[in-house]
Amino acid sequence: MDKKNIALSEAAGCVLIYSVAVLLHFAYPLSCGAALSIVFGAVNESVWEHTKIFAAPYIGWALIQLCWLRVHFRQYVVAKVIGLYLLAGMIIGSSYLMSLFSDHAVLWADIAASLIAVLTAQGLTYRLETDENRLKDYFYPALMLLGLYYLMFFSFTIFPPKTELFRDPVSGGFGIVEKIAEKER
Numbered sequence: 001m002d003k004k005n006i007a008l009s010e011a012a013g014c015v016l017i018y019s020v021a022v023l024l025h026f027a028y029p030l031s032c033g034a035a036l037s038i039v040f041g042a043v044n045e046s047v048w049e050h051t052k053i054f055a056a057p058y059i060g061w062a063l064i065q066l067c068w069l070r071v072h073f074r075q076y077v078v079a080k081v082i083g084l085y086l087l088a089g090m091i092i093g094s095s096y097l098m099s100l101f102s103d104h105a106v107l108w109a110d111i112a113a114s115l116i117a118v119l120t121a122q123g124l125t126y127r128l129e130t131d132e133n134r135l136k137d138y139f140y141p142a143l144m145l146l147g148l149y150y151l152m153f154f155s156f157t158i159f160p161p162k163t164e165l166f167r168d169p170v171s172g173g174f175g176i177v178e179k180i181a182e183k184e185r
Contacts, residue, residue: 002070003130009069010126013061018118020057025050039157042170043176045105047095048156051088054118055153058084071129074136079128083121083144083151090117092165105169 013091027034029032042049062080066073076140092115128135160166161173167174 006069006071009065009124010122013058013065014118016061017057017122018115020060021053021114021118024053024056024116035037035068037178039154043157044173045165045170046160046168046174047092048096048160048166048167049168050110050114051091052157054087054091054114055084058087058118058121072136074139074185075133077143078135078138079125082169083125086124086147087121088149090120092146093163097171115169116159129144 008055024037024041027037028043031037037043040053042053055142059080062076066076069076091114093109094117098109098113102109156166156175158176162174
């Protein structure tokens with residue numbers, strides 16, 4: 001395991017993950033509602049959709065890294081799953097924290113918070129990957145948590161619960177099904 005290559009890879013991942021997430025934020029309107037943009041892009045301005053756009057590039061980059069980095073597979077998987085949950089938690093948490101100070105979204109603060117979330121998740125992942133720890137013992141629970149995350153990812157995209165996390169602050173609606181029904185009226 002070459003710590004320098006892993007560090008460079010995680011740093012490159014910060015740029016790639018953030019850049020792809022920005023593209024995914026605009027994928028739905030730019031693609032006129034293409035199916036893949038619904039699944040991976042943001043269909044509205046809800047906190048959930050802002051969280052969702054970071055998940056695919058994060059896992060995509062993790063799979064690319066796995067192809068060329070020499071890492072301990074089980075430890076790597078556990079580290080990446082922890083990073084994924086941290087990334088999502090930080091984006092959700094920062095959004096609600098900012099809502100305490102402002103009734104409307106502040107673009108520069110949203111950008112800064114999501115960038116900090118990506119940097120923190122990648123940094124923690126690096127630390128967990130390269131430390132001598134017993135993370136590999138948590139491989140199977142990590143796989144279950146990864147499965148749970150993507151079960152939520154795909155089901156909540158189409159049928160979101162009617163909670164604040166999924167509410168679009170612009171339209172007041174929830175998810176793509178309501179958005180499509182709105183267009184048909």
